[in-house]
Amino acid sequence: MSEEKNATQELREKLMNEPKGAKGLTAEEFAAADAFCEGYKTFLNASPVEREAVKYSVDAAEKAGFVPYDPEKEYKAGDRVYLVNRDKAIALAVIGKNGVKNGARLAIAHIDSPRIDLKPNPLYEANNLALFKTHYYGGLKKYQWTAIPLTLHGVIVKLDGTRVDVCWGDKENESCFCVTDLLPHLAKEQVTKPMAKAFTGEDLNVLAGSRPYADAEDEKELVKLNVMAILNEKYGITEGDFLSAELCLVPSFKAKDIGFDRSMIGGYGHDDKVCAYPALMAALDAEDVDSTCITYLTDKEEIGSDGNTGMQSDFLRYFIYDLAKQDGVEGYRALSKSTCLSADVNAAFDPTYSSAFEAKNSCFINGGVVISKYTGHGGKYDTSDASAEYMGAVRGMLEKNNIQWQIGELGRVDLGGGGTIAKYVANMNVDVIDLGVPVLSMHAPFEIVSKTDVFMAYRAFYEFFMQ
Ligand code: MN
Ligand code: MN
Secondary structure (H helix, E strand, C coil), rough: CCCCCCHHHHHHHHHHCCCCCHHHHHHHHHHHHHHHHHHHHHHHHHHCHHHHHHHHHHHHHHHHHHHHHHHHCCCCCEEEEEEEEECCCEEEEEEECCCCCCCEEEEEEEECEEEEEEEEEEEECCCEEEEEEEEEEEECCCHHCCCCCEEEEEEEEEECCCCCEECCCCCCCCCCCEECCCCCHHCCCCCCCHHHHHHHHHHHHHHEEECCCCCCCCCHHHHHHHHHHHHHHCCCCHHHHHEEEEEEEEEECCEEEEEECCCCCEEEEEHHHHHHHHHHHHHHHCCCCCCCCCEEEECCHHHHHCCCCCCCCHHHHHHHHHHHHHHCCCCCHHCCCCCEEEEECCCCCHHHHHHHCCCHHHHHHCCCEEEECEEEEEEEECCCCHHHHHHHHHHHHHHHCCEEEEEECCCCCCCCCEEECCCHHHHCCCCCEECCCCECCCCCEEEEEEHHEEEEHHHHHHHHHHH
């Protein structure tokens, strides 16, 4: 067959928009993606909860020449600063030649992920087992969190105000925790129930011990007492200290390559560390930028972005106001000229659940970074629907820089839906659009992404900053 294209083929290429998938990528791009994702896996393993992601980001930023931001100081083009909010969110800025006079360029991702939190009064003993009562965090299918190893991460603040950092179960030889499930032999009734009723939030009780305290004079709650004795020895805490703690159970397993071709990564918390890491790296790598570029890694997205560390907090607004003050412009004027990539994941088309998706407007694994003009649910509620103008500008930026990208609407109309931080950014009068990485098994303890998509997200944030 001839190599030459016939006239119809040429016309088709010119007029039709047919995504090529990973077939369009070069060997160099595959190699660069694989290398980039080694760093990503390290970040992912180190950052199951937001405080750890902030710590990782501070360390990486300081190595790249970033210093803590001081609103009293004058900054010049090229300076690199960071500002941490209550150890749970972080803004990193590369000061541009024009500062924020023409607006800032924002890349905003979230660093919290669905998980299981301990209740304020968690520890109890039942039938000689020590267990934790929990309250799940974010949208999760509860049955997925049973019968898998879990580790405990977080902080405990003691009565004297000292803080203890907790990380139990991450090391190879450390013990971990688990939610038990009913054996199939006795689950005839359970398996006929609707999923939401077969396993409820109050069933997410976590096994924490089973051996009684030795040398005890009395017989009461010896297993629980033994757990408290171990915790007291390790952390110096008493049971009352649970009342001033943030303790989270997250899957124990580490990120792993998926497939014979190692093209994908399975791991906990891709949503949204898979956008946070590329956005962080883009800030670290950005140089000689025209407008000040800010990567903001926020908290609480999974529970609605409320609270002083979530996107609805004024933290980022105040930071931009401080930068604007130095540049001699009103904060609101700087905000009004700012542009943003809301960096969050979207649901990748899954052939096993194809009926949940509308293929023509879904994103696909290996299709590149995904742009979502809007998220929300039925009738475009609860979203920022980006303008055609801004969509056009972002599309142009991606095409100009040869970045593989695709469009993605979340599932079939009226099937459900979900939101991102984009609408809160839009409310500050900022042009914003969602741009992120497609994910399979989103919100499961083990989510899956494609390596080339992760790399394309990095390239998108970097070129957005550098334009
Ligand atoms: Mn997300
Ligand atoms: Mn999510």
